[in-house]
Amino acid sequence: MDSDAKLNILTEALAAAGASALAIDARGDVAISTMNDTALERDVAAFVAERLDRIGDGARLVMGRAGTRLSLTVRPTDKEGGGLWVVVVREVRGAAAHAGIEWLNADEVEARYESSAYGIVEGAASVAAPVAESYARGVPLMLEGELGAGQVEIAKRLYLDGPFADQPFVSVALDELTDRGWRHMLKSSESPLFQTGLTLCIEGWNAVGPQRLRELVSTMADTALATRCHVVLTANDMPGGSESDQVAFVTERFACAVSVAPAIAEQGAASTKA
CATH class of the missing domain: 3.30.450.20 (PAS domain)
Known part of the structure; x- marks a missing residue:
């Protein structure tokens, strides 16, 4: 031949x-x-x-x-x-078809971070110890804070400065997923939940109902997601500064490494980067 x-x-x-x-x-x-x-x-x-x-x-x-x-x-x-x-x-089949799920390269994450209203290198540095704990124990990092404190931007900075920047960064906004998007997340082999080596940033926990919360947490646990990927969960505080029931449940279920993003008042003025 x-x-x-x-x-x-x-x-x-x-x-x-x-x-x-x-x-x-x-x-x-x-x-x-x-x-x-x-x-x-x-x-x-x-x-x-x-x-x-x-x-x-x-x-x-x-x-x-x-x-x-x-x-x-x-x-x-x-x-x-x-x-x-x-x-x-x-x-990456279905990636563009599901609102709330976005796959990005380090180049794209860097460009978005640089053009954002945040310049939170200090914020990223402040969570270094919980990040190390997250890596060491193979558990998600729960990054909490007040609304507008830039938790997702800190997650991007951690990704760019961390050991997995040669793999994709996948952001999942749970509150933007349609019914079809939820089926893709929980069942499809193309879902980020079933990949290896990603940095996976999941936000929008406060909007998830009890059934979907149980299904998502069960899938993450059964597939040992945090041992295959670097998982960062971000959450906004409830009015008064408390955490939501959903965030408390997830944090306890996974024994997450927990960090609180610096308050807006502590970060100083927002960056004016173009």
């Missing part, structure tokens, strides 16, 4: 699994590929090549293109004495 026939077999097998693959060098030149779309192949190669100096073995990137999100898993190889990187490409 010649090499073209072997490549065709590999291409068909990957396509049946919903994937394609290519191997690139450090310049982004393609050595071999199973992709039929040459424009997409070129874009993927360039996207990965730009990031090779800051990603590790098995890094997973997310690339947006033409309204779709692509998951790219990158691994180095020394095939034939040359430095090549194998990139496995899959479409």
Whole structure:
């Protein structure tokens, strides 16, 4: 069997699994590929090549293109004495179709953080000890605080400064999920709940009803989510400064590492970054 026939077999097998693959060098030149779309192949190669100096073995990137999100898993190889990187490409199916679920790269998280009204490097630094505890014990970090204190922005800063910035950041706003979005979260193999290596930021707990809360917590616990991903749960205080019943339940159920975001008055004036 010649090499073209072997490549065709590999291409068909990957396509049946919903994937394609290519191997690139450090310049982004393609050595071999199973992709039929040459424009997409070129874009993927360039996207990965730009990031090779800051990603590790098995890094997973997310690339947006033409309204779709692509998951790219990158691994180095020394095939034939040359430095090549194998990139496995899959479409993140349903990612754009579900309001409240967003997959982002470190580049995108950085851009959003920098353009936000917050400059909370100090806030991120203040939760360093609970973050270390979260990593060590394999439990979620519960980041609480008053409304407007920037808990999600602190979560982004922790992600950018942490050890998992070569993997996607997935934000989930529970209060924005439709019925279809909830089914996707709890049942689909494409749900962020069933992935590995992500930083997963989940907000909107106060709006979740008892049944859905139990279902979500059960899924997170049964699949040992916090041992596979870095999980940051963010919550706004109730009027008067207390935590909601939902947040108290989740915190106790997972024995979360807990930190309180600095109050707005303690953060000083909001950043005026453009």
